[in-house]
Amino acid sequence: MIDLYEIDGFLDDAARAEIVAELDRIGGAPATVLSADPGGRVQPAVRKTTRLAVSPETRARVRDTLMRRAAEIGAHFGVELRECEDPQFLRYETGDFFVPHQDGNTPMVYDDSRFRRVSAVIFLSHRAEQDAPGTYGGGSLVFHGPSTGPPVQVAAEGRPGSLVTFRAETTHEVTPVTHGVRYTIATWFR
Template sequence: MIDLLEIPGFVLDDEREELLAELRAIPGTAATVLSQDMGGRVQPNVRKTTRLAVSPETRERVKEWLMDAKDVLAARFGVALGDCEDPQFLRYEEGDFFVPHQDGNTPLVHDASRFRRVSTVIFLNERSGEPRQGAYGGGPLVLHGHYRTHPGLRVEAPADPGTLVAFRSETTHEVTPVTHGVRYTIACFFRAADAP
């Protein structure tokens, strides 16, 4: 089955609205596949989304929230966790997506992503079946069952505003295309305690 942890209310409404105001006001750049320090490059047929450069204060504040959750995540997934990477603040516009992929901890990958153990996504705005101000449609985070034991299994992660969803970094997952509005999320990866 899929090992998934949901933490509702991880980001409180006033903090979430403050983050959204900052994210809506800043331009961004096309997100790469893997981070720049791992040799990442833009591949719009694989990942089409925008990465937003928030203020250093915002980045550190969110990273602090995530690090405060480290022990809960380590206990839940039974792994020793060290630091988390810098959070990725993401904007998915209509048509944006990320094909099925794994974030790390896979035997065939030899870059720095091999040290990732737990992936997290924080949902910031509401998902709605109908177009309306501040909400988005489509674009769910879908986790896939293991290709040998549960090849057809697909689980849509909860996406309530302020919720943090965590899963093992080797879990195959995708973001299906956004159909309307703009989807705002924060992705972050916790590395193994013994990672260099």
């Protein structure tokens, strides 16, 4: 079983549109993956997306909104959540992806990610099969079931403004974006 907790309307349309407008205007740098290097390492064969440099006000507003729901999210997973990492504002363009991975809370990896309990993704963009302005295709957030038993894959619908949370040790991926731009915000509760 894949344990997901989704909150529709986590961001209202006005807040979501304001963030997307900011993301459309700003630049960023290739997103990193965790490594022994401070700040992580760029590995485009593993993770190809852009981490955007939002204003401190936007970052704080999103983080505060996440923390207001931390007790509710923690209760679902049966853990106490005390903080969340700085949110990552991400732009996935055509061809961008993130291979199957885990975000942390795994005993095999002894780095700072071991303190992550719950991963969180806020969806900002509209998904559409046909290419149209303001939409994207592909780019599914797909969860992979336990390593024992028959293979299980579940894709999160990811409606604009929704929050999808899951245990940090859950294997998941972002499939390649086929058209448009996919904006999301990712963070990790500890």
